Amino acid sequence: xxxxxxxxxxxxxxxxxxxxxxxxxxxxxxxxxxxxxxxxxxxxxxxxxxxxxxxxxxxxxxxxxxxxxxxxxxxxxxxxxxxxxxxxxxxxxxxxxxxxxxxxxxxxxxxxxxxxxxxxxxxxxxxxxxxxxxxxxxxxxxxxxxxxxxxxxxxxxxxxxxxxxxxxxxxxxxxxxxxxxxxxxxxxxxxxxxxxxxxxxxxxxxxxxxxxxxxxxxxxxxxxxxxxxxxxxxxxxxxxxxxxxxxxxxxxxxxxxxxxxxxxxxxxxxxxxxxxxxxxxxxxxxxxxxxxxxxxxxxxxxxxxxxxxxxxxxxxxxxxxxxxxxxxxxxxxxxxxxx
Numbered sequence: 001x002x003x004x005x006x007x008x009x010x011x012x013x014x015x016x017x018x019x020x021x022x023x024x025x026x027x028x029x030x031x032x033x034x035x036x037x038x039x040x041x042x043x044x045x046x047x048x049x050x051x052x053x054x055x056x057x058x059x060x061x062x063x064x065x066x067x068x069x070x071x072x073x074x075x076x077x078x079x080x081x082x083x084x085x086x087x088x089x090x091x092x093x094x095x096x097x098x099x100x101x102x103x104x105x106x107x108x109x110x111x112x113x114x115x116x117x118x119x120x121x122x123x124x125x126x127x128x129x130x131x132x133x134x135x136x137x138x139x140x141x142x143x144x145x146x147x148x149x150x151x152x153x154x155x156x157x158x159x160x161x162x163x164x165x166x167x168x169x170x171x172x173x174x175x176x177x178x179x180x181x182x183x184x185x186x187x188x189x190x191x192x193x194x195x196x197x198x199x200x201x202x203x204x205x206x207x208x209x210x211x212x213x214x215x216x217x218x219x220x221x222x223x224x225x226x227x228x229x230x231x232x233x234x235x236x237x238x239x240x241x242x243x244x245x246x247x248x249x250x251x252x253x254x255x256x257x258x259x260x261x262x263x264x265x266x267x268x269x270x271x272x273x274x275x276x277x278x279x280x281x282x283x284x285x286x287x288x289x290x291x292x293x294x295x296x297x298x299x300x301x302x303x304x305x306x307x308x309x310x311x312x313x314x315x316x317x318x319x320x321x322x323x324x325x326x327x328x329x330x331x332x333x334x335x336x337x338x339x
Contacts, residue, residue, distance in 0.1 A: 001050055002064045002077050003039040013059030014039070020057065024049050027227065029072055033080065036061070040072050042227055068262065070219040072226040073233070078264040084232050086180060086204055087161055089124050089339050091234060092266040096336040097295035098327070099163050099206075099268070100320065101127040103310035105147035108154070113302050115158045117317050121324050124339055125181070126151070126160040127297055131167050132309055133187055148178040155180075163206060163297070169197045176201055186210050186238060186273075189221050199228025206297075208236045208270070211249070215258055222265060235259060235267040236297060239274030248276020248313065251284050256291040268295035272313045278304065281315055282323045289330045295339075296327070 003021070005014055014030060014037050021028040025045025031038045041050060054060055066076045083092035091097040100118050105111055105128045115126050130147030143150070151162045161180040166172055167188060175182060181204045188194055189210035198205050205225055209218045222233045237256070239249025251274035259267045271284035285296050301307045301314040315323065331338050 001041040001047070001071075002066060003041060003050070003054060004061045004064060005037040005039065006059050006061045007035050009037060009059030009061075013057070017054065017057055017060060020054065021045075021050070026050070029077075029226070029229075029231070031078055031231070033078070038077065040077050042071050068219075069216060070223040070263070072231070073219050073222045073263045073265055075262060075264055080264065081260075082231070082264045082266060084204055084234070084266070089161065090337075091268075091339065092294055094336050095294070095339050096289075096331055097125065097266075097268065097339045098123050098324070099125040099127050099295065099297040100300045101163075102129075102301045102307065103272075103299050103314065104129045104132050104308055105143050105150050106308050108150050110302060111150050111154045112157065114300060115154045115160050117302075118300065118320075119158050119160060121321060122338065123324075124159075124161060125163055126154065126158075127163045127183075127299075129309070130164055130175075130178075131171065133165075133167055133185055145174065148175065152178045166194070166198065169194050172197045172201070176203055180204070181206050181234070184208060189213055189218070192221075192224055195221060195224035196228050199225040199230045201230055202232075203230070204232040204234060205230060206234045206236055206268075208238050209240070209252075209255070211241045213240075215255065215262065218255075219259070219263055219265075222263075233265050234294075235263075235265050236270055237267060237274075238270035247274070247280060249274050251275070251287075253287055253291050256288065256293050260292065266294035268297055269293045270297045272297075272299040272310070272315075276313050278313055278315055278319065281313065282319070282326065285323060286326060286330060289327055289334065292334075298323075 018028040029040035132142035163181040165183040166175040183206040242250040269288035299314040304311040304314040
């Protein structure tokens with residue numbers, strides 16, 4: 001349920017409503033909009049009391065029931081797009097965010113070279129895997145904390161924000177010390193214990209869609225994070241598993257308009273993992289921009305042929321530079337702001 005406060009409701013009136021919501025067994029999630037404060041009501045409590053009595057409280061305009069299983073991620077809870085400010089850089093609404101960098105942190109030299117190039121191209125977020133979940137246990141698994149230290153050093157030298165994956169609840173506190181945005185990978189989309197743990201942080205979370213997850217399952221995973229108090233969730237469509245083997249996965253471009261219909265959360269596209277082939281990264285990126293995505297996360301490597309992880313799907317500097325020029329042209333048509 002959602003409790004919509006009157007436009008002139010005072011802070012004390014909002015606090016009184018929140019107190020009563022919690023007294024009858026629910027969790028309260030207030031969201032202050034331009035005109036109204038909305039209090040999301042989730043959990044198991046005295047539903048009949050809220051429906052019958054809460055409108056008698058001063059400052060309450062109405063109660064709205066949310067029919068979707070995802071409550072706080074829904075458009076009913078928040079009709080306008082969520083916009084997050086991450087260290088002065090915005091995503092959501094009219095703000096388009098590009099995240100780029102190597103699949104895996106291999107060395108300080110590799111990451112710094114990539115970061116300096118990306119900064120020249122106007123990219124403000126650097127991605128890089130310190131912990132690498134691989135299909136084979138014999139493949140390169142990442143530099144772990146040493147990789148996090150390299151990312152932090154490069155961030156301090158270049159000013160780029162860091163996006164990196166956390167795979168285990170035992171690593172959340174460690175990774176959050178180094179990262180500006182924590183990524184939850186496709187294999188962990190339904191690791192509910194991990195989702196709850198990152199939900200306790202006051203730090204943005206990039207949540208990737210599972211290989212075979214429906215839209216509602218995807219949004220329910222976001223709900224796990226938001227329900228713990230962290231409402232800074234960025235969704236990422238990275239391709240789903242289908243019958244084709246010409247690409248690594250199949251990019252579900254329809255996820256963009258469907259998610260935007262149901263949810264206020266920003267959604268970005270990962271064309272690198274969707275395609276698994278550098279040849280298709282540019283066309284899929286442009287399709288995502290045209291479909292209304294809020295951003296892209298692209299794998300870029302100074303020498304893809306010798307990359308320790310996912311070199312086949314990584315763009316080199318020249319290819320990425322050309323793609324950025326094309327994206328800027330598309331965004332000018334769409335009137336979005338490149339970040």
